[in-house]
Amino acid sequence: MADKREITVTINGQAQTAEVETRTNLADFLRHELELTGTHVGCEHGVCGACTVLVDGAAVRSCLMLAVQADGHEVTSVEGLAAADGTLHPVQEAFWKNHGLQCGFCTPGMVISVAAFLKDNPNPTEADVRSAISGNICRCTGYQGIVAAALEAAETMRQEG
Amino acid sequence: MVRYTGAEVQRMEDPRLLTGHGRYVDDIHLPGMLHGAFLRSSHAHARIRSIDTSAALALPGVHAVFTQADLAVPDVAQSMNQLYPAPVIHQDITQHPMATDEVCYVGQTVALVAADSRAIAEDALVLIDVDYEPLPAVVDCRTALADDAPMAHIGSENNMAGQLKSAFGDIDGAFAKADHVFTGSFMQHRGGCHSMETRGVLARDEPYGEGLTIWSSTQCPYLVRRALATHLGEPEDRVRIIAPDVGGGFGPKAGFYPEEIVIPVAARQLGRPLKWIEDRREHFTATTGQRDQQWDLEVACDKDGKMLGLRGVVIHENGAYMPYGALLPFTSVTPLPGSYAIPALDVRLDIAFTNTTPTTPVRGAGRPYGIYAVERMVETIARELQIDPAEVRRRNFVRADQMPYETGAKLRDGMPVRYDSGDYHACQEKALELADYAGFKARQDAARTQGRYLGIGVSACIEDTGVGPYEGTTVKIEPSGKIMVRTGAASQGQGHHTMIAQIVSDQLGVQPEDIMFEAADTGKFPQGVGTIGSRVTANVGPSSFDAAGQVRETVLKLAAETLEAAEQDLELEDGEVRVAGAPDLKVTLGELALKLAPMSGGKIPAGFSPSLEATSYLGSSGSPVASGSNVAEVEVDIGTGEVRVLRYSVAHDCGNMINPMMVDGQIIGGVVHGIGNALFERMIYDEQGQPLTTNYGEYLLPLASEMPHIDIVHQETPSPLNPLGVKGAGEGGTIPAAPAIVAAIENALADFGVVIDYYPVDPQYLTELIDAAGAQAAE
Ligand code: FES
Ligand code: FES
Numbered sequence: 001m002a003d004k005r006e007i008t009v010t011i012n013g014q015a016q017t018a019e020v021e022t023r024t025n026l027a028d029f030l031r032h033e034l035e036l037t038g039t040h041v042g043c044e045h046g047v048c049g050a051c052t053v054l055v056d057g058a059a060v061r062s063c064l065m066l067a068v069q070a071d072g073h074e075v076t077s078v079e080g081l082a083a084a085d086g087t088l089h090p091v092q093e094a095f096w097k098n099h100g101l102q103c104g105f106c107t108p109g110m111v112i113s114v115a116a117f118l119k120d121n122p123n124p125t126e127a128d129v130r131s132a133i134s135g136n137i138c139r140c141t142g143y144q145g146i147v148a149a150a151l152e153a154a155e156t157m158r159q160e161g
Numbered sequence: 162m163v164r165y166t167g168a169e170v171q172r173m174e175d176p177r178l179l180t181g182h183g184r185y186v187d188d189i190h191l192p193g194m195l196h197g198a199f200l201r202s203s204h205a206h207a208r209i210r211s212i213d214t215s216a217a218l219a220l221p222g223v224h225a226v227f228t229q230a231d232l233a234v235p236d237v238a239q240s241m242n243q244l245y246p247a248p249v250i251h252q253d254i255t256q257h258p259m260a261t262d263e264v265c266y267v268g269q270t271v272a273l274v275a276a277d278s279r280a281i282a283e284d285a286l287v288l289i290d291v292d293y294e295p296l297p298a299v300v301d302c303r304t305a306l307a308d309d310a311p312m313a314h315i316g317s318e319n320n321m322a323g324q325l326k327s328a329f330g331d332i333d334g335a336f337a338k339a340d341h342v343f344t345g346s347f348m349q350h351r352g353g354c355h356s357m358e359t360r361g362v363l364a365r366d367e368p369y370g371e372g373l374t375i376w377s378s379t380q381c382p383y384l385v386r387r388a389l390a391t392h393l394g395e396p397e398d399r400v401r402i403i404a405p406d407v408g409g410g411f412g413p414k415a416g417f418y419p420e421e422i423v424i425p426v427a428a429r430q431l432g433r434p435l436k437w438i439e440d441r442r443e444h445f446t447a448t449t450g451q452r453d454q455q456w457d458l459e460v461a462c463d464k465d466g467k468m469l470g471l472r473g474v475v476i477h478e479n480g481a482y483m484p485y486g487a488l489l490p491f492t493s494v495t496p497l498p499g500s501y502a503i504p505a506l507d508v509r510l511d512i513a514f515t516n517t518t519p520t521t522p523v524r525g526a527g528r529p530y531g532i533y534a535v536e537r538m539v540e541t542i543a544r545e546l547q548i549d550p551a552e553v554r555r556r557n558f559v560r561a562d563q564m565p566y567e568t569g570a571k572l573r574d575g576m577p578v579r580y581d582s583g584d585y586h587a588c589q590e591k592a593l594e595l596a597d598y599a600g601f602k603a604r605q606d607a608a609r610t611q612g613r614y615l616g617i618g619v620s621a622c623i624e625d626t627g628v629g630p631y632e633g634t635t636v637k638i639e640p641s642g643k644i645m646v647r648t649g650a651a652s653q654g655q656g657h658h659t660m661i662a663q664i665v666s667d668q669l670g671v672q673p674e675d676i677m678f679e680a681a682d683t684g685k686f687p688q689g690v691g692t693i694g695s696r697v698t699a700n701v702g703p704s705s706f707d708a709a710g711q712v713r714e715t716v717l718k719l720a721a722e723t724l725e726a727a728e729q730d731l732e733l734e735d736g737e738v739r740v741a742g743a744p745d746l747k748v749t750l751g752e753l754a755l756k757l758a759p760m761s762g763g764k765i766p767a768g769f770s771p772s773l774e775a776t777s778y779l780g781s782s783g784s785p786v787a788s789g790s791n792v793a794e795v796e797v798d799i800g801t802g803e804v805r806v807l808r809y810s811v812a813h814d815c816g817n818m819i820n821p822m823m824v825d826g827q828i829i830g831g832v833v834h835g836i837g838n839a840l841f842e843r844m845i846y847d848e849q850g851q852p853l854t855t856n857y858g859e860y861l862l863p864l865a866s867e868m869p870h871i872d873i874v875h876q877e878t879p880s881p882l883n884p885l886g887v888k889g890a891g892e893g894g895t896i897p898a899a900p901a902i903v904a905a906i907e908n909a910l911a912d913f914g915v916v917i918d919y920y921p922v923d924p925q926y927l928t929e930l931i932d933a934a935g936a937q938a939a940e
Contacts, residue, residue, distance in 0.1 A: 039181070
């Protein structure tokens with residue numbers, strides 16, 4: 001039988017304890033064990049960025065991390081980004097306004113990546129944003145709406161302080 | 162009183178998708194569900210001597226292993242049906258759901274494992290023992306039709322899958338009277354699908370004999386229903402296909418795949434729901450795409466560069482099977498001669514079988530090839546006759562006063578190719594202005610003094626959109642006063658819900674938020690076609706407009722009776738009908754709906770039918786032809802061969818726009834896809850037919866950091882072919898991108914006399930060209 005371990009991970013603010021196979025990656029754990037299907041899997045080899053989540057606040061490709069490695073850590077997935085009352089995160093709001101998504105498949109990873117980037121870079125240029133999301137592939141939008149959204153979200157977040 | 166049609170309404174789809182609440186196939190978990198994984202051919206061409214599945218079957222957690230012989234289908238010897246039969250097909254070879262005794266490309270389905278988890282299913286795949294006898298493979302389409310080429314299929318006499326021709330006018334006369342004849346020989350390579358969501362199929366055999374339910378990441382649920390029901394010999398109504406949220410389609414999800422037979426049949430045999438999700442490596446080999454076409458053309462023109470005739474031969478890499486008829490080859494030659502009035506044409510296309518993944522349309526289908534080809538010849542004329550490329554185009558464009566214009570070519574159904582409306586001259590001027598074409602020389606000269614090589618390239622295209630015959634819509638007012646809209650058309654991100662809600666809410670005087678929307682479920686809407694060829698706005702636009710218009714008429718008639726007022730005195734707004742000048746005299750849409758849906762003993766008012774709804778299949782009466790001109794400005798590093806796109810300008814005409822923001826999104830996404838084709842995306846096979854690019858380290862997609870900001874200006878020439886005046890917009894960004902980029906690179910390297918005869922133009926190829934052109938000498 002496959003090797004299993006019990007892990008406890010804080011996911012979107014809630015501690016979750018589960019038994020997982022040691023070979024299960026974090027993306028599959030979130031999607032299939034916890035049924036948090038907002039995190040998407042586009043390549044399973046660390047290039048597309050669709051699976052990006054925050055682990056202890058840092059953007060991480062959940063297809064490249066084992067679920068057991070998340071034991072004792074805090075994970076934020078796209079489901080945990082909006083406020084508890086449903087108010088969208090400024091990055092989500094800006095994606096909506098600037099047509100930063102079409103099919104929505106890259107979107108969770110994009111939104112998480114942009115949110116993480118803006119936390120450390122509150123006043124980016126367009127080139128900064130393009131470079132920051134160059135590890136996230138979008139086949140639909142041509143990136144322009146995403147870039148516009150990131151710049152607008154940066155502005156909003158600066159104003160909100 | 163138009164309020165939403167034409168406005169940049171924020172998408173109804175987005176809040177769900179932004180918060181992680183989309184529902185893609187892999188998000189659906191059904192009780193008792195098993196997981197499938199496919200064993201795929203590791204050979205480009207081989208005979209299968211035997212398959213031993215016993216060790217795989219013995220692995221704990223494995224429920225079953227299926228080969229073709231194990232499938233409970235009416236006839237296991239039956240290969241898949243041809244989706245688009247055509248007389249031009251000489252050898253109509255389709256694959257079996259799983260291979261029988263021969264495999265013809267790497268990636269072909271050989272066996273399926275169903276297990277408790279995907280991981281266990283994949284563990285079991287390596288335990289299946291297939292005894293292959295490798296056979297010679299044919300890979301390069303340019304040599305596939307030679308007498309000594311290996312056969313792509315056992316038993317074939319040659320690799321010619323089919324042949325077609327587009328010809329009109331007096332071609333010999335055109336060449337006889339020409340002042341100049343120029344030739345062009347070039348290869349074109351377009352990459353694959355690479356939707357960020359791979360394909361996926363989930364199937365459940367419903368209890369009590371209620372038939373199969375299948376969730377598939379398809380663009381064409383009705384095509385899948387037709388093909389599956391036919392293969393199973395069952396009525397279509399026993400097969401329900403649902404396309405839930407689909408993460409991009411771009412063409413390759415419009416077909417019917419082996420997995421869409423195997424997974425449902427296996428689920429039925431297992432008595433358990435069964436899911437298969439394609440992984441990215443599978444996507445490279447098992448999902449169809451586009452690849453090579455070799456073009457050899459001759460153009461005849463007069464001394465001013467006015468084109469008189471175009472002729473030549475094309476070889477098309479078909480891949481190993483023909484699942485999709487000759488649609489890709491057809492759409493490669495029917496757009497000729499593009500935006501230009503050329504009196505004579507004679508182009509033949511040979512379809513060559515190869516031992517590679519089958520090809521089917523990707524964004525633009527064959528149009529990017531055909532348009533690229535004619536644009537190349539325009540560039541050749543400009544170069545040879547030393548005329549500005551934009552001016553050559555001006556001299557050859559179909560003029561606005563010639564509209565509607567018949568090119569002389571014929572469509573698949575034999576009908577003439579007809580451009581319904583447009584002004585190509587004006588469109589190009591808009592693009593040139595946006596790009597500051599006039600100021601380019603100064604920018605180029607300034608850069609050159611710093612040792613930098615800038616170039617500018619222009620392209621023009623037409624795109625036949627909105628192919629018929631229909632895509633229907635039902636609009637129904639619910640007793641709650643909400644509007645339910647249903648259509649068969651599947652969305653892969655285009656924003657159909659929003660587009661339709663804009664149209665319907667204007668007709669019915671409600672807010673877009675009042676529109677509930679269901680699509681792409683064959684159990685909810687009786688008949689549909691699919692989301693391909695930029696056809697939804699030009700088909701669902703009119704049908705939703707018409708269905709809502711019919712409901713509006715009924716509403717007003719019924720309200721007039723109810724309120725005892727004349728119809729012309731009624732106002733339909735905010736979900737209610739009011740009598741003008743008498744604000745208290747009103748009835749809500751919900752109340753009217755109830756009048757037509759009485760329960761036992763009630764009565765339907767005379768002259769009305771039950772249910773306040775209407776269905777329309779109104780589409781466009783012909784194909785609305787969109788058009789566009791693009792200008793690319795690039796910088797070439799002559800040392801490394803790297804190309805940077807500095808500026809990209811688009812003038813596009815897709816008639817009236819329902820939602821300009823979404824049109825821009827389609828154009829920009831399309832342009833970037835086209836830039837990817839021009840510079841990055843290359844699916845490489847070695848001589849044995851082994852794919853060498855099966856991940857995103859080896860196969861490059863355009864990234865945000867490499868893409869320019871894209872400027873767009875719209876020209877709105879309404880289509881006369883539908884009541885909204887709309888044309889499709891999904892592919893018009895992609896089609897003209899590669900020719901503009903390639904022309905710009907040549908322009909940057911004009912001093913070296915570099916002529917590009919292949920794309921994607923990668924750095925290695927470009928440095929070779931520069932070296933060959935004697936860059937050293939020029940320095
Ligand atoms: S799925 Fe993790 S990077 Fe693509
Ligand atoms: S929105 Fe479809 S991949 Fe980005």
